[in-house]
Amino acid sequence: MDADFIPGRHSSESLTVAIIDQDPSYRADINRYYEHSDDLVSVIFQGETLTDLYEYLGSNTVDILLINVEATKADPAWYRNLLTYDTQKIILVAEQLHIVQETELIHENVDLIYKYTPMGTYTQKMLSFTPIGQDKDIFTSVNAAAKEHTDKKISLFYSPKGGVGTTTIAVNTAAQLTLKDKDVLLVDFALFGHVSVAFNLPQGTKGLSDVVTYLEQGRQDDEELDEVLRQSIETVSLQGKKLSVLSAGSPLKMAALSLDHTDRIMEALQRLDYDMIVVDSSTDLSERNISLMSNATDLFFVLTTDVAANWSMLSSVDIIRKLHRPLQNRYLIINAYHDSIGFPISEMESMLSMKVSAVIPHKYEQVQGYANRGIVMAEKPALKINKHYRSIANLIEPMFEKKEVAKRNGLRKGVLA
Ligand SMILES: Nc1ncnc2c1ncn2[C@@H]1O[C@H](COP(=O)(O)OP(=O)(O)OP(=O)(O)O)[C@@H](O)[C@H]1O
Ligand SMILES: [Mg+2]
Missing domain, CATH: 3.40.50.2300 (Response regulator)
Structure with a gap:
């Protein structure tokens, strides 16, 4: 031979x-x-x-x-x-x-x-x-069958980098789903969670703290766990509609959450009667986040263009891939996109081997302005940026009309190849 x-x-x-x-x-x-x-x-x-x-x-x-x-x-x-x-x-x-x-x-x-x-x-x-050019989908993956067969959708918002707008997107997406009459539970699993701040919840809101304490005691009673969870959830009103919020516990409690305990919380949350669960997370590759990534039916990876140029974050993409959830829907969201950046999204797609699913424009005055005044943007239906959050909500549950969402999910011609 x-x-x-x-x-x-x-x-x-x-x-x-x-x-x-x-x-x-x-x-x-x-x-x-x-x-x-x-x-x-x-x-x-x-x-x-x-x-x-x-x-x-x-x-x-x-x-x-x-x-x-x-x-x-x-x-x-x-x-x-x-x-x-x-x-x-x-x-x-x-x-x-x-x-x-x-x-x-x-x-x-x-x-x-x-x-x-x-x-x-x-x-x-x-x-x-x-x-x-033929391998762009190895991360992004939309599975039609999974969409039909999961009755309890769990959408996780995650970024390997802090400060890119993950929480803003999670909060506003949950809010837009609520406005469409979905019974939504928003859960803050971040290490230093500030979802409660976004909704002006009273200081001292216990959030997940009691739940973590309960699990740390080694108690196995699911009914009791469900009850502790129910007691920890608060509701906020958005244009007269109710959104349920489970805030983060103290950072010490959040840091202590093991893989098993996070899994148990996620199982329990699915037993409560919500149409869908939206989860905000922080950047750490902790057991807590690994559990969330594998429990999610829809995983939203949030980046900004400057971060995407940083290859070190590819390690978290790798972990998500290795978790191997073939039925999970995965999306890449580019936040705070600015025309003048001149960084073509097509380049980012080939660098990361991911397809961009939606782009949210940079609107600092609006986003920060409302946040400073403690107003959730969903309270202002005319605000244009809400179309972008609806586009993301529409990826979770396609129920919005064309005119309610951003054109081509913000993926404008010229910006994308
Ligand atoms: N589309 C946007 N345009 C401009 N600024 C934005 C946009 N989205 C979010 N921001 C701003 O970016 C900052 C960070 O937002 P946010 O807290 O949502 O990010 P994060 O990724 O959750 O941060 P952390 O790592 O602290 O959890 C805030 O000041 C917010 O107002
Ligand atoms: Mg955050």
Whole structure:
């Protein structure tokens, strides 16, 4: 058997490669190898820095980029910049094994190789592809069957980054569902929850504190637990309609919530008679949040454009993926989007491999102004931003009319590819 045998190859077309590395002898070795071996791959460009490469790509197309990791350090935006060219694959080359271990791969189309590897392995890496643009749905996932079969919807609002507007969206989405006559329970599972502040609930509202204390006592009686929960829930009035709110407990109590206890609370909440449950959470990857992520039927991941450019958050996407809830609906919401940012949402989608489901515009004066005065925006039906919160509520339960929601969920033409 010949491991190098290539089945069915007739054409003489080859894949083009550009090499960025400081070491001319390394570049020459690769160049020479492909000159003298079969014609599958041909090196068409060599350079020392990314600047050389950007210039070349300005007027040429290259299939595969072989870039020394060291060269990427000069430009933190290298990946975003390279995305604008028609390249199929980027292979990062690490000279030391510790770099191989430390480098975080940020996209399916970026691969990593140890520099001093036999050429056969280089060739294999070059010839395996995931088509760009076809993998956007690996995180976002909308499951029609799940929508039909879950009677108790649990919508979780989560962000790996603080201050992006998660609570504002959770509160206003719950409010819009209430205005459509849904019997909604809004639960604040954040470490430092401030949903109670949004509704001007009296200071000293116990919220989940008593519930956590009850669970800490090791009591197993479900009926008792349900009763403690009922006692902890308050109702607020929105245009004469009732929204039930279960506020967060003290930060110490919230931090103590284990996976099992959070699971038990979520089970108990489903026994209470609500049409749907909306959950606000904080950024920590605690057991509490892992439980919430796996209990949610609809998971809303909230980001702003500046945060999405930060790849470190991909680890939480990874965890959500690993929880493997095939029937869970998952959505990515971009909050506080500003036209002048000039950061195309399509770029964000390909960086994160997620499809954006809705975009909420930046309206600081409105959002903050009403918050400062202790008014929930749902009390002002004419307020335009409410259309955006209705768009999100409509993802949970499609029951709004076209004119009530934002056009194309705020995904305007031009902003999105
Ligand atoms: N669409 C928007 N446009 C402008 N400002 C907004 C928007 N949405 C929320 N904000 C503002 O952003 C700030 C943070 O909002 P919020 O508390 O909802 O975020 P969060 O992600 O829940 O924060 P935390 O990490 O503290 O829980 C608030 O000042 C809020 O008024
Ligand atoms: Mg919050």
